Amino acid sequence: MRASVDSISKLLYITILLLIITISTAVDIINTTQSIKDGDSMASADGSFKMGFFSPGSSKNRYLGIWYNKVSVMTVVWVANRETPLTNSSGVLKITGEGILELLNQNGSIIWSTNSSGSARNPVAQLLDSGNLVVKEDGDDDLENSLWQSFDYPCDTLLPGMKMGRDLITGFDRYLSSWKSPDDPSRGNFTFRNDPSGHPEQILTENSIVRYRSGPWNGLRFSGVPELRPNTLYKFEFVFNDKEIYYRYQLLNNSILSRLVLTENGNLQRFTWTDQTDVWAFYLALFDDYCSRYALCGAYGSCDITSSPVCGCLKGFLPKVPKDWDMVDWSDGCARRTALNCSGDGFQKYSGVKLPDIRKSWLNKNMNLEECKSMCMKNCSCTAYANLDIREGGSGCLLWFSELIDMRQLNENGQDIYIRMAASELDHDVDVRIDSKSNKAKQMRIIVISVVTTGMLLLGLVMVLILWKKKQKKGSKLFNLQKLTIFLSHCYFSTLNCDL
Structure with missing residues (x-):
């Protein structure tokens, strides 16, 4: 009997130990038997990003989102239920056997869910170190085989590795859309996307009105964005072929945090995190002048x-x-x-x-x-x-x-x-x-010619006065005004040939 109890105790100990090991090594994954409740969170393997429930600004509404985990300022990069907030802390995230993420409210009603491009025998949801939430077959790390990923549904932030563009086969479009306000992550008035009409370019629209366009891609950059050039922070690429059009960037140093954000005011700005000051430092804006x-x-x-x-x-x-x-x-x-x-x-x-x-x-x-x-x-x-x-x-x-x-x-x-x-x-x-440039050049030539001519006349006049003064010192009769005028005229018409 004693031996039987000892065997059960050992089995229970081993089970608990395995459970602890599983939890500690798989904190970035949930499967069909697990869930995330409000108050719980899930972090990526290296701790760069965290997913859980939050309330933006002064709002009391609750949202499921992803944010930077290693910065002191709460910085949300993606929101699941941005159009359907929870009004209390009853939210629960689950993954079904068909590989679909479902966000449930206190009544068990689905307020947000994903779609699926396929099926999996053992579907899991994993938060990657890139900040990408992926639904996939357990053990399959090829993103091309994923059933769904949050990188395909950007909000207001473009992260490194995230594509902004269009699948030309299916018509699926990935684009940025601003928050309505700092307290409300629902879609605001501004969107920033690749426009495939003609040769692809990036356009910013306010509702349906075009407010900015980047100019077409010319092999090196968008023709109207001189700021987009090789730098020490990130590299970028633009892909345009028969299957897809997209822009994306990668950081050259993964220890640096940088994000591209479409603000609620319609500004597209890049920020980098500064540890010394604990702030997101402004790096550049893509449209910041008249x-x-x-x-x-x-x-x-x-x-x-x-x-x-x-x-x-x-x-x-x-x-x-x-x-x-x-x-x-x-x-x-x-x-x-x-x-x-x-x-x-x-x-x-x-x-x-x-x-x-x-x-x-x-x-x-x-x-x-x-x-x-x-x-x-x-x-x-x-x-x-x-x-x-x-x-x-x-x-x-x-x-x-x-x-x-x-x-x-x-x-x-x-x-x-x-x-x-x-x-x-x-x-x-x-x-x-443009004409204004031409006019400026003409005006500058006129000014230069006028200045030079005036300078020469003044120099000539000074020389004449010096010669006249020398003439007076020789004891000659003082010139009166009339004689001086005749003298100057003589000098001028003889090209200053005044041999006194």
């Missing part, structure tokens, strides 16, 4: 943040409604000074610009620039052309068939575009920017 506003200067207008006013017409164009421009309203844009006649037109090169809106453009990846020009010339509706890719001397072709909208002068890291113009408006072999 010229970032979509179509600020209207059709055939160009914005230059270094000019005043910032809007000007492209060379060969004039304000469509001059009185509105005088009132600093540029929305009507500019009109051609000389109408096109198709057969006699040419193309003017504009350098260092953000390419115009491409949603009504046409592209060909295989054409060179000369072929691109020829195709545009043959079509009287074609208004401009440019290289699709600027690497290695340029390749590919972009054609525009509408008014050119939302251009800006960048100079550094800008791009070349060739705009259709009447022959009389062409400046052969000269790169032009």
Whole structure:
């Protein structure tokens, strides 16, 4: 009998020990027999991220979310039930035998759930060190085989490794959407996504109104985002093929925390965590100046943040409604000074610009620039052309068939575009920017010439006065005013040949 009791005790001890080991080594995973209740949490294996229930700001509502675990400031990066908050602390998260996550309220009703792209014999939900919550077959670490993942459903934050883009086969779209307020994580007014119309570019919309566009991808960066360049913090990539379009970034040093956030005010900002000060330090903003506003200067207008006013017409164009421009309203844009006649037109090169809106453009990846020009010339509706890719001397072709909208002068890291113009408006072999730049150059030349001429006249006058004074010292009769005038006239018309 004693031996039997000892055997049961040993078996119980081993069971408890195995349970403890399982819990301690699998804190980042729940299976179909486990759940997460309000007050519980689940951390990723390296402790970088935590998942549980929280209340944002001053709100009393409860949400299931994921946040940074190693920073002192509560920073939520993903919210499950952002549109259907819990009103108390009764929430429970479970995973079903079909591999579906379900969030239940106090009545056992499902207020949020995932879908599933397949099935699994032993489905589990795991919080990865990247901050990605994944539903998968237990033991299968290939994300391509996952049934569902939170990275496919971003909220307001783009984390390293997260794709922002579209599956061209299924139409599935991954994009950022702002919180409504710091107290309310439901969808706000702003979204930031890749627009596949024409050649892909990133656009910010407020409700359905475009507020910002990045310009098309040119092989190195989006043409209107000079800030997007190689740096010591992160590397980025843009993939565009027959199956998908997406942008993503990876940190070069995994010990650094950095996130890209779409704020409730419609600002896209990057922050990095600073241990010394315990704050998220501002790193950069993608649209933080007046010229970032979509179509600020209207059709055939160009914005230059270094000019005043910032809007000007492209060379060969004039304000469509001059009185509105005088009132600093540029929305009507500019009109051609000389109408096109198709057969006699040419193309003017504009350098260092953000390419115009491409949603009504046409592209060909295989054409060179000369072929691109020829195709545009043959079509009287074609208004401009440019290289699709600027690497290695340029390749590919972009054609525009509408008014050119939302251009800006960048100079550094800008791009070349060739705009259709009447022959009389062409400046052969000269790169032009915008009229305001040309006017500035003319004004500067006039100022320089005026200053130099005035300086020479003053210098000549000083020399004449010195010679006149020397003449007086020789004992000659003092010149009166009339004689001085005659003397100066003589010197001037004889090109200062005053041998006294």
